[in-house]
Amino acid sequence: xxxxxxxxxxxxxxxxxxxxxxxxxxxxxxxxxxxxxxxxxxxxxxxxxxxxxxxxxxxxxxxxxxxxxxxxxxxxxxxxxxxxxxxxxxxxxxxxxxxxxxxxxxxxxxxxxxxxxxxxxxxxxxxxxxxxxxxxxxxxxxxxxxxxxxxxxxxxxxxxxxxxxxxxxxxxxxxxxxxxxxxxxxxxxxxxxxxxxxxxxxxxxxxxxxxxxxxxxxxxxxxxxxxxxxxxxxxxxxxxxxxxxxxxxxxxxxxxxxxxxxxxxxxxxxxxxxxxxxxxxxxxxxx
Amino acid sequence: xxxxxxxxxxxxxxxxxxxxxxxxxxxxxxxxxxxxxxxxxxxxxxxxxxxxxxxxxxxxxxxxxxxxxxxxxxxxxxxxxxxxxxxxxxxxxxxxxxxxxxxxxxxxxxxxxxxxxxxxxxxxxxxxxxxxxxxxxxxxxxxxxxxxxxxxxxxxxxxxxxxxxxxxxxxxxxxxxxxxxxxxxxxxxxxxxxxxxxxxxxxxxxxxxxxxxxxxxxxxxxxxxxxxxxxxxxxxxxxxxxxxxxxxxxxxxxxxxxxxxxxxxxxxxxxxxxxxxxxxxxxxxxxxxxxxxxxxxx
Numbered sequence: 001x002x003x004x005x006x007x008x009x010x011x012x013x014x015x016x017x018x019x020x021x022x023x024x025x026x027x028x029x030x031x032x033x034x035x036x037x038x039x040x041x042x043x044x045x046x047x048x049x050x051x052x053x054x055x056x057x058x059x060x061x062x063x064x065x066x067x068x069x070x071x072x073x074x075x076x077x078x079x080x081x082x083x084x085x086x087x088x089x090x091x092x093x094x095x096x097x098x099x100x101x102x103x104x105x106x107x108x109x110x111x112x113x114x115x116x117x118x119x120x121x122x123x124x125x126x127x128x129x130x131x132x133x134x135x136x137x138x139x140x141x142x143x144x145x146x147x148x149x150x151x152x153x154x155x156x157x158x159x160x161x162x163x164x165x166x167x168x169x170x171x172x173x174x175x176x177x178x179x180x181x182x183x184x185x186x187x188x189x190x191x192x193x194x195x196x197x198x199x200x201x202x203x204x205x206x207x208x209x210x211x212x213x214x215x216x217x218x219x220x221x222x223x224x225x226x227x228x229x230x231x232x233x234x235x236x237x238x239x240x241x242x243x244x245x246x247x248x249x250x251x252x253x254x255x256x257x258x259x260x261x262x263x264x265x266x267x268x269x270x271x272x273x274x275x276x277x278x279x280x281x282x283x284x285x286x287x
Numbered sequence: 288x289x290x291x292x293x294x295x296x297x298x299x300x301x302x303x304x305x306x307x308x309x310x311x312x313x314x315x316x317x318x319x320x321x322x323x324x325x326x327x328x329x330x331x332x333x334x335x336x337x338x339x340x341x342x343x344x345x346x347x348x349x350x351x352x353x354x355x356x357x358x359x360x361x362x363x364x365x366x367x368x369x370x371x372x373x374x375x376x377x378x379x380x381x382x383x384x385x386x387x388x389x390x391x392x393x394x395x396x397x398x399x400x401x402x403x404x405x406x407x408x409x410x411x412x413x414x415x416x417x418x419x420x421x422x423x424x425x426x427x428x429x430x431x432x433x434x435x436x437x438x439x440x441x442x443x444x445x446x447x448x449x450x451x452x453x454x455x456x457x458x459x460x461x462x463x464x465x466x467x468x469x470x471x472x473x474x475x476x477x478x479x480x481x482x483x484x485x486x487x488x489x490x491x492x493x494x495x496x497x498x499x500x501x502x503x504x505x506x507x508x509x510x511x512x513x514x515x516x517x518x519x520x521x522x523x524x525x526x527x528x529x530x531x532x533x534x535x536x537x538x539x540x541x542x543x544x545x546x547x548x549x550x551x552x553x554x555x556x557x558x559x560x561x562x563x564x565x566x567x568x569x570x571x572x573x574x575x576x577x578x579x580x581x582x583x584x585x
Contacts, residue, residue: 013473017383023375024384027443028392031399034410085306092307096300108570109310115494115566116317116559117501118404119531123538123555127320131543148313155310181296202401209403212503212531216538238405238504245409246508253413260406271401275394 035268038260045258059222059248064259066226070139070234071208071266073227074218077143078150078207083200085147086154090196093155094162095184114152118212121149125217140230142218149213150203157202161195162188194281201274209267211238221247237263321559325552332546337553342514342528344537344547351554356517357431357527358500361510364435364523365442365499370492372439373446377491380447381454382476393451400444408508411437416509423524429511431527437505442495449494453487454480486572493569497562500531507532530554 053063097103125145135141165188173183189196211219219239227234241259244251328337332349339350380392415436416428423432457480465475481488511526514533534551541548 009471009474013471016473020375020379020383023372024379024392027372027376027399027447028395030440031395031402034402035398037414038406038410085309088303088306089309092303096303097307106307106310108567109314111570112314112563112566113310115497115501115562117503117531117562119503119534120317120321120501120555120559120562123324123534123552124317124320126538127324127552128316132320148317151310151313179296181299205401209401209405211403211405212535215535238403241409242405242504242508245412256409256413260409263403264406267401267403268398271394271398275397 035264038257038264041254042257042259042261042264045254046261050255050258051262054224055222059244060250060252060255064237064240064255064262066223067235067237067240067259068262069226070220070236071238071263073139073234074143074146074214074236075204075208077139077230078146079200079204081144081147082150082154082203082207086151086200086203087158087196089151089155090158090162091184091189094159095180095188110152110155113148114156116149118149118210119215121145121213122215122217124148125213130217136231137216137220137233138218138231139227139234140218142214142234142236143230145213145217146207146210149210150207153203153206154199157199158192158196161192161199164195165191194277198274198278201270201277205267205270205274208270209238209263211236211242214239237266318559321552321556325549325554325556328546328549328553331549337550340516342533344541344550347546349546349550351530351550351557353514353516354528354530354533354554355557356522357510357514358529358531360431360517360522360527361434361438361506361529362496362499364432365438366492366496368435368439369442369446369495369499373443373491373495374450374488376443377447377450377454377488378476378481381451382472382480396444396447399440400448404441404502404504405508407437407440408505411505411509425524427511427526429509429526430524431510431517432523434506434510434527434529435523437509438499438502441502441505442499445498446491446495449491450484450488453484453491456487457483490569490572493565493572497565497569500565501558501562503531503535507535512536530558534558 050063051068052065054065056062093103093106097106122145125141129135129141129144130137133141135144169187169191170183173187174180178186214236218233219236220233221235221243223233223235237259241256241263244259245256328349336347336349337351339348340352341348341350342353376392376396380389380396384392411433412429416430416433418428419425419430419433419436420428461479461483462475465479466472470478506529510529510532512528512532513526514528515522515525517523517525517527534554537547538551541551
């Protein structure tokens, strides 16, 4: 009887472990499958003309050049605002703030910013930047909207990286006569740089892939030429994929997959860079 | 020299502090602009119209109930899928998987979190919905269930990363104690590790819900966008329309300042308050658990 009970326990464990392993595989395999599938389906569409040409014939032929450039502009615009602000906020939280009710409020605010639905960011951008500040549907308005959306990602990863720098580094620097800011700039920031960079890339990755926040703040259905100033609207890859997969009838499937592949390539590359930076920094770390 | 250094330091410190407060300012600004554009709805649309079951803006019918139930159905469906998958994957990564497997799985789950929702929606239209239509013999593959399936995938990475952190934070001594008493690893996971990480797991699930209810592009592309009251059991397998999708689909076509425009902002306000509630609840769970741990340790 006792023996049977022990056996049962181990049998349960084996069955349980198998079930959990299967669950994990059900989660992970579709991700790999999705990426490979888009790669296979989209690859034939990729050509020099596709990457550097303008859409023709109601977007059913030609390339997606303006969407690629637009996405680059938006990523650039977003980083101009969100990178300095996010890193400064992270420095504040890690180096200056003590555990006061105000600091706790800031942390709750960051958590909330991270949780606000992307379409609500779109509404906010429309209300504040497009209409109230009168920027119009523009790269500027869309970039500002995306900046605020990416801020929590950048702040929390950068803060984590700053906190990982040992306290003794700061103590030594201060004891050698450096001021607080000199310590932060020359010692803490330098050591935390790879971690901060990872956060910045992950934040921008989110900005590159998002559609809802730019729907009413800066995205254009189709433009015959590239945007000439930050006050122009722009085409963008995610919005373009949305448009050609839902709004354009008789859209050749190959162009759709090709566009999805280019968007995916953007995101995957950024993800890969972030992962590599992080793991290399971890391997090199001496403290 | 000393003086100019102090002066610079003063300016920089001020700038850093101001940036630190920026998160609060932005949350307040977002709320302010949603109210500014959304609150007029309450004066323009009767409460009885607003709480009606018909959303048909062209005829001035602004009943938001079908949109709310639509969001609920899709989110509940998504959580039914994401909860077992997310917690299971987190347990696997934190407790069962060998080290090399962990190194592969973690970046992959992170990658899923980074996949643009528009790409998932695109695959939903081309692959998932035709498959479901044939497989479940439905009149259309663009249903709440299709949305739930894909949203589940979007919520999983959030759940996995938060739950895995929580499991990791359980002291090793807890597990060793259980093993020493003769428990198997399986029993330890269920009776010791998971209960000890309960608050973190709860946070994970709440953040997952928040993520699912706020998702826009995927649901707009695959749920069929029919604004019907979704309260029957069959609603899961018929087209619905969520709050997020309504805003995204209609905001581009309304006149600024019209009743329809204000109502869309009003829906945005509701969404904002929901996400605020979910996130504050999720973070207070964490704070409470921390306090309890501090009490026990002291």
